[in-house]
Amino acid sequence: MERCGRAACPRGYLLGFSLFAMGSAEFLLAGALPEVATDLEVTLSSAGILITAFALGVVCGGPPFAVLSLRWPRRAALVATQAVFAASIAVGLVGDYEVLLISRVVSGVAYAGFFAIASVTAISLVTPDRKARAAGVVVSGLSVAMVAGGPAGTLLSHFTGWRGGFWAVVALTLTGMVACVIGIPTAATATTPGTGTGVARELATMRRPMRSASMFRRE
Secondary structure, three states: OOOEOOOOOHHHHHHHHHHHHHHHHHHHHHHOHHHHHHHHOOOHHHHHHHHHHHHHHHHHHHHHHHHHHHHOEHHHHHHHHHHHHHHHHHHHHHOOHHHHHHHHHHHHHHHHHHHHHHHHHHHHOEOHHHHHHHHHHHHHHHHHHHHHHHHHHHHHHHHHOHHHHHHHHHHHHHHHHHHHHHHOOOOOEOOOOOOOOHHHHHHHHHHOHHHHHHHHHHO
8 A cells, every 4th residue: 555755644634634523523512502402302411411422432332343343444444434423413413312312322433433443544554754643633633623623513503503513513524434435545454364463553542542653653
């Protein structure tokens, strides 16, 4: 597979954008909780459980999903996680509270899976001296989501109803999915068959992407 030797690989920014799109949903709900509670006719504390559900999906479902996807082609895994994420968000928006609650867990699992796969993919797309920077570019998408994506989505929700911000997340995620199909090359699986380090590296990347990138750089 051809690797990018420039200071920053454009494919890394593509993955960073996709993480920004998905990560915005993580921070958007907090700003729209009162509207969600009123619209779904639940208490504010019950609406807050929706945030917990997403976090549980990330923590409990992410690592198993990352392990299961180790043998998948990377582009297929990236597109699959984005498709599941977008579909679960959309289903939650047209259902009642219980449906939304389940969809938050599912989207959390897909989000965590994408995060892990994207970090490993970005590292593999560059030369050894650029691995740490590549991982940083991907993770920066989450930082931008925290600083700008969540607040912008909350503002949009105040003008369009709380679902408006989440529909924007769905649209951005689908855009990132198409970009991954076009921009990410068809490559080998996330780990080479017969090696014993694939699982450990995948989990380490999801927990601490920058530290994992440093490990790859030293090799």
